[in-house]
Amino acid sequence: MKPPRFHYHAPGSIPEALDLLAHYAGDARLLAGGQSLVPMLNFRLVEPRALIDLARIPHLSGIGDGDPIVIGAMTRQRAVEDSPIIARRAPLLREALRWVGHLPTRSRGTIGGSIAHADPAAELPLILVTCEGSVRVEGRAGSRMIAAGELFDSMFTTRIGADEILTEVHVPAVAPGSRHGFEEYARRHGDFAIVAVAVSIEPNAAGGQQVRLGASGVGQIPQRLVAAEAILEREGLSADAIAHAAAQAAASVDPVGDANGSADYRRHILGTLLERTLTRTTAPIAATA
Amino acid sequence: MSTVLPHSTSATDIDAPIDEVAVSLIVNGKTRHGRCEPRRLLVDFLREDLGLTGTHAGCEHGICGACTVLLDGQASRTCTLLAVQASGARIVTVEGLASGEQLHPLQQCFHEHHALQCGFCTPGMLMTAIDFLHTHANPDEGEVREAMSAAVCRCTGYTGIVNAVMAAAALGPMPLPAGALPE
Numbered sequence: 001m002k003p004p005r006f007h008y009h010a011p012g013s014i015p016e017a018l019d020l021l022a023h024y025a026g027d028a029r030l031l032a033g034g035q036s037l038v039p040m041l042n043f044r045l046v047e048p049r050a051l052i053d054l055a056r057i058p059h060l061s062g063i064g065d066g067d068p069i070v071i072g073a074m075t076r077q078r079a080v081e082d083s084p085i086i087a088r089r090a091p092l093l094r095e096a097l098r099w100v101g102h103l104p105t106r107s108r109g110t111i112g113g114s115i116a117h118a119d120p121a122a123e124l125p126l127i128l129v130t131c132e133g134s135v136r137v138e139g140r141a142g143s144r145m146i147a148a149g150e151l152f153d154s155m156f157t158t159r160i161g162a163d164e165i166l167t168e169v170h171v172p173a174v175a176p177g178s179r180h181g182f183e184e185y186a187r188r189h190g191d192f193a194i195v196a197v198a199v200s201i202e203p204n205a206a207g208g209q210q211v212r213l214g215a216s217g218v219g220q221i222p223q224r225l226v227a228a229e230a231i232l233e234r235e236g237l238s239a240d241a242i243a244h245a246a247a248q249a250a251a252s253v254d255p256v257g258d259a260n261g262s263a264d265y266r267r268h269i270l271g272t273l274l275e276r277t278l279t280r281t282t283a284p285i286a287a288t289a
Numbered sequence: 290m291s292t293v294l295p296h297s298t299s300a301t302d303i304d305a306p307i308d309e310v311a312v313s314l315i316v317n318g319k320t321r322h323g324r325c326e327p328r329r330l331l332v333d334f335l336r337e338d339l340g341l342t343g344t345h346a347g348c349e350h351g352i353c354g355a356c357t358v359l360l361d362g363q364a365s366r367t368c369t370l371l372a373v374q375a376s377g378a379r380i381v382t383v384e385g386l387a388s389g390e391q392l393h394p395l396q397q398c399f400h401e402h403h404a405l406q407c408g409f410c411t412p413g414m415l416m417t418a419i420d421f422l423h424t425h426a427n428p429d430e431g432e433v434r435e436a437m438s439a440a441v442c443r444c445t446g447y448t449g450i451v452n453a454v455m456a457a458a459a460l461g462p463m464p465l466p467a468g469a470l471p472e
Contacts, residue, residue: 003328039369042349102436104417107420
């Protein structure tokens with residue numbers, strides 16, 4: 001199992017990389033960390049005429065300490081996981097990263113590559129959708145921002161143009177006192193999730209709680225569980241409210257069954273995982289209420 | 290197009306033959322140069338071009354971990370990495386662990402705890418464990434099992450491997466091998 005032949009370019013700037021994309025007119029692939037693309041090449045699931053390696057472009061990695069937190073697209077997943085900024089200000093992202101593949105894949109895999117690949121079972125697109133992040137993409141006409149809710153189109157497909165490059169991932173910093181939880185079910189640790197859930201609970205200005213719930217594995221793209229969020233914001237975070245929200249979440253999704261699980265099975269796993277994660281995430285809040 | 294394309298194989302004609310690329314690595318402390326097709330995987334470059342056959346090619350799609358080496362001090366899979374991507378990096382392979390006949394302490398633990406049968410997965414197991422132990426002091430057994438799930442063994446049932454890694458953890462902090470990072 002070896003990759004097919006391709007031309008290889010390692011441009012030194014984004015404009016050069018954009019020129020190359022235009023030059024190959026849709027028949028080139030951008031190479032970030034390669035942890036999905038190289039296996040696809042080995043299997044010959046993709047046979048591009050050229051690879052454009054982004055790794056030699058300066059300033060595409062790094063983590064800013066503003067709000068939002070700006071993470072360079074080529075920042076290795078392991079660097080994000082180990083970042084004190086992320087631990088303090090985007091703890092949901094940090095917790096989810098521990099579920100991304102294994103340590104040796106996170107050494108090479110990048111945050112931007114995973115998001116642009118848009119695997120429906122991947123953790124990082126789910127986190128971006130749940131925390132209402134966004135990405136910056138650069139094209140020959142300039143740069144634009146795409147909100148996470150608009151970014152994912154269908155499985156493995158985003159609304160980033162074929163002539164554009166994802167350069168930054170923007171993650172909102174959480175308010176002090178917020179809580180988070182992440183859990184997924186897979187056959188083995190490190191495998192892609194059958195279903196994953198992400199929970200973020202932040203104090204809001206009105207003295208209440210802003211609840212954000214996301215799930216993957218229950219549709220073509222990661223989704224917010226808005227009906228369940230509304231129940232928790234209305235009924236609070238009691239055990240009854242959590243059970244109600246989990247049941248509503250399971251009823252609200254329309255998964256497609258496959259070899260890893262039927263649609264009913266995925267709905268069941270979603271309800272179970274969401275109830276478990278919410279219970280764990282809110283336990284200290286409930287104890288002091 | 291007038292753009293100068295670094296590492297370009299064909300700036301003007303996309304149907305031109307694909308040129309070889311230069312690859313320079315520091316492998317186990319020695320500078321190594323080679324030329325290969327851009328599609329050459331690092332595992333094949335190490336094995337075929339440099340003759341370092343200790344690194345094993347197993348699944349060749351980033352699942353089994355047999356091809357794991359240290360790349361700039363971090364465990365990385367060489368079947369999901371092109372040799373040209375790694376150019377400029379420092380690599381430590383399993384050949385870089387022992388000092389002559391003296392096994393590396395982690396290898397000695399694998400030996401004492403019967404952590405291998407056929408040995409095919411062992412190079413990847415060792416490189417995975419060194420990175421994990423270097424970055425995780427005093428791990429519990431659950432953490433070791435989770436970390437070692439990055440590499441697949443089809444013989445041992447893992448008990449010996451987990452025992453060996455726990456024994457190595459008990460020896461104290463695990464330094465990176467010589468040549469893993471710049472002096």
